[in-house]
Amino acid sequence: MSSSRRGLLLGGAALLLAGCGARAAPEEDAAGPAPAEERPEAELLGEAIAVKEMAEAAHEDARLAQIERTHIERLRTAIRALGEDPPVVAAVSEDDPETAEERTIAVLQGLLPRLSDPELRGLLADMMVVDAQQLAVLRLQAGADAAPGAFLSPGMPS
Amino acid sequence: MTSLSRREALLLAAAAPLAAAGSAHAAQASFPSLLARAHQLELATAVAYESTAGSGIPGDLAAAFARHERDQATAVQQALEALGARTLDEPESTADVAALVPGLPAAGATADERVRYLVTVEHSALDVHRSVLGATHHAAVLRTVASVMAAAGTHLAVLRDRLGDPPAATL
Numbered sequence: 001m002s003s004s005r006r007g008l009l010l011g012g013a014a015l016l017l018a019g020c021g022a023r024a025a026p027e028e029d030a031a032g033p034a035p036a037e038e039r040p041e042a043e044l045l046g047e048a049i050a051v052k053e054m055a056e057a058a059h060e061d062a063r064l065a066q067i068e069r070t071h072i073e074r075l076r077t078a079i080r081a082l083g084e085d086p087p088v089v090a091a092v093s094e095d096d097p098e099t100a101e102e103r104t105i106a107v108l109q110g111l112l113p114r115l116s117d118p119e120l121r122g123l124l125a126d127m128m129v130v131d132a133q134q135l136a137v138l139r140l141q142a143g144a145d146a147a148p149g150a151f152l153s154p155g156m157p158s
Numbered sequence: 159m160t161s162l163s164r165r166e167a168l169l170l171a172a173a174a175p176l177a178a179a180g181s182a183h184a185a186q187a188s189f190p191s192l193l194a195r196a197h198q199l200e201l202a203t204a205v206a207y208e209s210t211a212g213s214g215i216p217g218d219l220a221a222a223f224a225r226h227e228r229d230q231a232t233a234v235q236q237a238l239e240a241l242g243a244r245t246l247d248e249p250e251s252t253a254d255v256a257a258l259v260p261g262l263p264a265a266g267a268t269a270d271e272r273v274r275y276l277v278t279v280e281h282s283a284l285d286v287h288r289s290v291l292g293a294t295h296h297a298a299v300l301r302t303v304a305s306v307m308a309a310a311g312t313h314l315a316v317l318r319d320r321l322g323d324p325p326a327a328t329l
Contacts, residue, residue, distance in 0.1 A: 031189045032296040067327040105308055113300045118292035121300070125291050125307060129284065130327060132311030133318070137325050146316050147222075150229035152308035153301070 037114045042084035044111050048124060049075045051107040053091035055131075058100035061141075064134050071127045078123060098142070101135040104128075106155030189293040190243035196290055196303070197238060199283040200231035202249040202258045206279045209252045211263060214272030215320060223313055230306045237299050255279070270321060277317050284310050 037044070049072055056068035076086035093100055108128040115121045136146035204227035206212060212220035238245060249255050256262035259282045263271045287307050291300060315325065 031294045032299075035295055035297070063324060067325065070327040109301065109304045109308070112291065112304050113295070113297035116295070121291045122288055125288055125304060126328065128304060129307050129311035129314075130325070132308040133315040133325050136312040136315030137319070140315070140319055146319075147226070147309065147312035150226035150309055151233070151302075151305040152312060153305040156301075156305075 035114050035116055037116065039114075040082075040084070041115055041117060041120060042079045042082045042086075044114055045075050045079050045082075045120065046087040048108060048111060048127075049079075049087060050089050050091065051104050052127075053089040054093040054095065055097075055100040055104045057091045058093040058095045058097045060097060061137075064097065064137070067130060067134060071130070074123065074127075078120060098135060098138045101131055101138060102154035104131045105135065105152065109153060110155055189290065190238065190241050192286060192290045192293050193234060193238055193241070193299070194243060194246045196283065196286045197231050197234040198246040198249065199258065199279075199286050200227050200234060200306075202255045203227040203279050203283050204231065205249050205252065205255050206259075206276055209255065210265065210267075211252075211272045211275045211279075214269040214276065215317070219316070223316075226309060226313070230309065233302050233306065237296075237302060258282070273317050273320055277314060277321075280310055280314050280317070 052068050052072050052075065056065050056072065059065040059068065079086040095103065105128055108124050108131065112121055112124055112128075115124065132152055135152075139146040204224045207220045207224035207227065212224065215223075235245060247254075249258060252262060259275075259279045261275055261278055263275050267275075284307060287303050287310075290303050291307075294300065318325065
């Protein structure tokens with residue numbers, strides 16, 4: 001990650017925290033305010049399924065595709081645990097596998113702050129780390145630098 | 159601080175937030191201490207890469223990964239400062255790292271044993287970052303921690319590749 005992107009991240013963190021501190025009601029604790037998300041968590045997990053279905057379709061490496069299928073099944077289980085039916089997604093991907101993994105990481109990172117359930121945040125975070133590993137494996141296979149930076153945020157503007 | 163008392167302090171500091179994370183309410187209350195613990199483990203991971211354990215991988219790679227860890231520690235420290243929270247004792251030696259993450263390989267350890275220790279240290283840091291994610295709603299902190307965790311994932315992939323281990327579906 002470039003220093004400018006890192007600066008953006010750090011600056012954003014500081015600004016938001018400072019802002020939260022200014023607004024904090026007495027009953028708010030250090031964990032900060034709950035996200036003002038209006039969409040049900042099952043729908044947010046459905047977004048994760050959609051991007052993972054696309055990643056599975058993009059993978060030519062059977063091992064990596066199997067990992068996506070494992071994640072998709074876990075997300076489906078999580079949605080059922082919320083009392084909802086998981087979406088049926090027929091994904092076709094025109095992305096190369098590396099782009100598909102970057103997209104997946106970006107989507108999961110974007111969903112994390114929108115989930116109020118810490119267990120669901122943990123589930124998506126675990127998957128996101130595995131996706132980052134898959135991205136690195138693809139880069140290794142391409143002879144590229146697999147771990148070029150201290151931060152990996154494909155969805156952040158560069 | 160003597161070496162022994164420093165290790166004791168590191169161990170005590172390590173145990174407190176993890177014990178506090180036993181319930182959802184406690185986890186929320188301990189968010190700054192978890193973040194401090196994450197900062198401490200990022201620095202420990204940097205020291206590990208700079209130490210004998212880091213010699214299990216090529217020197218330029220170990221140096222790059224150590225820099226990443228210090229950059230990540232800086233990001234976490236800035237979040238801590240924004241919260242008005244304090245950092246924990248900073249690990250400076252391999253003994254400090256071993257106090258936080260047991261299993262430091264002996265001097266005669268093989269390269270694979272050293273790399274496996276690096277994997278253990280990376281996982282220790284990831285575990286605490288994951289606890290942070292569960293303990294806060296601060297969107298910017300969540301994004302920063304997620305970005306750090308993803309980068310840690312790329313480190314793990316490189317280490318696993320050197321060990322000949324396939325990519326894993328779970329952490």
